[in-house]
Amino acid sequence: MEHIVIIGNGIAGVTAARHIRKLSDKKITIVSAESDYFFSRTALMYVYMGHMKFEHTQPYENWFWEKNRIYLINAYVSKVDHVNKTLNLGDNKKLAYDTLIIATGSKPNKFGWPGQDLKGVQGLYSKQDLDEMEVIAPNNQVCKRAVIVGGGLIGIEMAEMLRSRNIPVTFLVREDSFWNGVLPDGESQMINEHIKAHHIDLRLGAELGEILAGENGRARAITIKGNGEEIACDLVGLTAGVTPNIDFLKNSGIEIDRGVKVNRYLETNIKDIYAIGDCAQQHEAIGNRRPIEAVWYTGRMMGEALAQTVCGNRIAYNPGHWFNSAKFLDIEYQTYGWVFSTEGKKNYERHFHWRHATENLCITIAFHKDSKQFLGINTFGIRMRHEIFDRWLTEERHTDYVIEYLKDANFDPELYSKYEGKIVSKYNVEFGTNIYPKKKSWKRIFNSA
Numbered sequence: 001m002e003h004i005v006i007i008g009n010g011i012a013g014v015t016a017a018r019h020i021r022k023l024s025d026k027k028i029t030i031v032s033a034e035s036d037y038f039f040s041r042t043a044l045m046y047v048y049m050g051h052m053k054f055e056h057t058q059p060y061e062n063w064f065w066e067k068n069r070i071y072l073i074n075a076y077v078s079k080v081d082h083v084n085k086t087l088n089l090g091d092n093k094k095l096a097y098d099t100l101i102i103a104t105g106s107k108p109n110k111f112g113w114p115g116q117d118l119k120g121v122q123g124l125y126s127k128q129d130l131d132e133m134e135v136i137a138p139n140n141q142v143c144k145r146a147v148i149v150g151g152g153l154i155g156i157e158m159a160e161m162l163r164s165r166n167i168p169v170t171f172l173v174r175e176d177s178f179w180n181g182v183l184p185d186g187e188s189q190m191i192n193e194h195i196k197a198h199h200i201d202l203r204l205g206a207e208l209g210e211i212l213a214g215e216n217g218r219a220r221a222i223t224i225k226g227n228g229e230e231i232a233c234d235l236v237g238l239t240a241g242v243t244p245n246i247d248f249l250k251n252s253g254i255e256i257d258r259g260v261k262v263n264r265y266l267e268t269n270i271k272d273i274y275a276i277g278d279c280a281q282q283h284e285a286i287g288n289r290r291p292i293e294a295v296w297y298t299g300r301m302m303g304e305a306l307a308q309t310v311c312g313n314r315i316a317y318n319p320g321h322w323f324n325s326a327k328f329l330d331i332e333y334q335t336y337g338w339v340f341s342t343e344g345k346k347n348y349e350r351h352f353h354w355r356h357a358t359e360n361l362c363i364t365i366a367f368h369k370d371s372k373q374f375l376g377i378n379t380f381g382i383r384m385r386h387e388i389f390d391r392w393l394t395e396e397r398h399t400d401y402v403i404e405y406l407k408d409a410n411f412d413p414e415l416y417s418k419y420e421g422k423i424v425s426k427y428n429v430e431f432g433t434n435i436y437p438k439k440k441s442w443k444r445i446f447n448s449a
Contacts, residue, residue, distance in 0.1 A: 003027045004310065005087065005097035007077050011296055012277025013103030014038045015303030021068050023311040028069065031087070031095065033076035035127045042296065044130045045157045049164040054127075080252045082270045099272045099310055102249070102260055103303075106242035106278040106294050109150075115211030120219035121236040124158045133161075136235045140167045143234040147171075147222050149208045150240030151178050153326050158237045159200050160329050170201040170231055172208055172224070174240075184364050185342045186353045187378060191328050194360055198329055211236055242294055244279040257281055259292045264316040266306050274310070276302035286319060288338050295324060321393045322376075323386060331360050336389035337376025339366040349375065352399070352430065354423045356381075361419065367399040374402045382419065383411030400435060403427050407439040 004020060006013040009032035017028050039057040046052050065072055073095070079088040080100065087095045108123030110116050122132050137143035146162050148155050151173030159169045175181065177188040178195060195202045207225040214220035221232045244259035255261040255269040259281030266274045275281075277299035282291045298319055305317045325334045340346060350369040355362035361381035367374055374397045377389060388409040392402060403424055424437050 001025070001027050002098045003029065003096065004099045004101065005095060006030045006101040006103055007087070008032055008103035008105055008277070008279075009034065009038045009072070010041065010103060010105045010277060010299065011038075012105075012299035012303045013101065015300045016101055016103065016276060016307050017070050017303075018068070019304050019307030020311060021070060023307060023313075026311075027071075029071045029073060029095070029097075031073045031075055031077055031089070033074065035074075039127065041125070044124065044127075045161050048130060048133060048161045054130075077248055080249060080254065080273075082253055082273060085272075100274070101306065101310075102246075102254075102268075102273070102275040102279060103277045103299075104245040104248075104279045107245045108238050109241045109243050110238060111240065113208055113210060115213060115219065116238065118211055118213050118219045118236075119217060120234060121211055121238060123238050123242075124154050124161075125242065133235070137162060137165065137167055139165055143167050145170065145231070145233045146235040146237060147231055147233040148237040148239055149222075150238065151175060152239060152241060153179075154242075155237065155239035156195070156328055158239055159195070160198075162235075163198060163200065167235075168201070170203060170233070171195065172203050172206045172222075174205070174207050176205045178202070178204070180341055181344070182341055183378070184339065184345075184351055184353065186355055187362060187364060187380060188341075190355065190360060190362055190380065191331070194329060194331060242278070244281070244292060246279055264318075265309055265314060266302060266317055274306055276306055286317075287322075289319065289322060293319075297323075321390050323390070328380075331381050332383065334379045334384055334386075335376065336384070336386065337366065337374070337393050339364050339376040339378045352427055354426050356419065356422075363423065365399060365402065372399045373397070374399050377402075384409045385411055400433060403433075404435050404438050407437060 004026050006017055009030050013030060017030055020026060020028055040059060043052065043057040047054050047057065075089040077087050078090055085097055089095055106125065108125055120136055122129055137146060145168045147170045148158050149172050155171065159171055162169050178191045180188040192202065209223035209225035211219050212221045219236050221230050222236060223230050246256055246260055249256050249260065253270060254273060259279050260268060260275035261283055262268055262275050262280050263283055266276055266280060268275055278294040280302065285291045301319055302317055305315055308315045321337055323336045327333065340349060348368055349366055352365045363382065364378045366376045374392055407420060420437050424435055427433065428435055
């Protein structure tokens with residue numbers, strides 16, 4: 001019987017295992033050193049904040065694995081021997097495979113900061129990170145202040161976690177506005193204001209100099225690069241992005257760059273070895289997407305596509321239109337299609353931006369400056385329907401059409417109706433149009449889907 005071994009029990013690896021089992025009777029083994037069972041990584045913050053217990057993050061009951069004949073090994077893979085098709089698991093143990101799927105995910109970036117390996121310095125990615133955070137920062141008596149380094153989504157999650165326990169937080173963001181490498185200026189500025197309103201000491205344009213050690217070998221303070229300012233702290237959160245977790249593949253013969261190099265079929269340069277999820281790097285980027293995408297839903301889609309391939313139905317990975325969602329404290333964020341930051345905006349791209357005068361609500365619509373073809377939308381504080389925008393992007397709709405029928409995309413039309421007139425009115429003034437908001441019947445919407 002063919003033996004498929006998957007290294008990594010995140011969303012990509014487990015999705016591949018589930019779909020391979022649906023399609024075949026192949027033997028499936030998942031190897032992971034992080035935890036005994038797959039869990040929802042995005043839920044770690046809610047465990048710390050007391051909204052749920054860790055066992056609630058498991059998408060499947062413990063009996064699921066045995067029932068579906070998916071074998072779990074809690075071990076660390078130190079070497080891949082593709083010639084003999086074996087894995088070294090430590091303690092001189094070896095595991096043979098016929099097909100190997102590498103799904104080892106990411107690890108937090110470290111940029112050689114002095115003191116970065118001290119106790120009290122950590123990321124927020126693994127179950128071990130959550131456990132360590134509970135020890136270092138159980139309350140504001142043990143942890144007098146935390147410093148977070150890096151202005152991305154993981155950083156703001158960690159800030160929210162710590163503030164939920166009334167721990168003071170200083171947030172160092174190298175850029176001059178939060179996440180402005182991704183968000184247009186208007187949105188980034190709104191998030192700056194929102195972070196400060198939550199009593200987080202946001203330091204824009206500030207870089208970490210070094211992490212200073214106390215007598216006990218733990219972090220006691222950081223310095224800011226340039227001015228040398230020292231900030232006392234008990235926890236330093238390193239959240240300056242992630243990088244593929246592939247150190248064990250060096251000198252294995254498997255082609256790696258920043259990640260494991262794969263083609264559109266998720267195949268590596270070695271026969272019967274594949275890579276999926278955060279650790280996979282496309283030889284050629286797909287459209288405007290990055291060659292490496294550390295995103296939950298793309299990992300799931302890779303797992304589903306690869307399951308078909310290893311079960312005899314070879315199909316290419318096709319992620320479709322870009323979308324993503326997140327939360328900035330209590331502001332929900334969604335993006336569909338492509339809305340580039342102000343600095344990264346394409347020469348053909350134009351933006352329409354609306355922001356509510358008093359509430360933390362805004363949208364930005366990107367479109368082609370000549371044809372006015374709809375290219376993408378960012379929404380903050382207003383829920384939108386993925387399937388509607390996905391269809392409009394496929395149909396290459398005119399932006400006037402999107403504005404006219406924006407009600408159809410709203411997740412909660414009753415809640416949204418009080419904002420629509422203001423959005424359309426601003427669009428009319430800005431672009432000299434005379435659009436009156438319309439709404440299709442639901443029957444017409446679903447018939448045209």
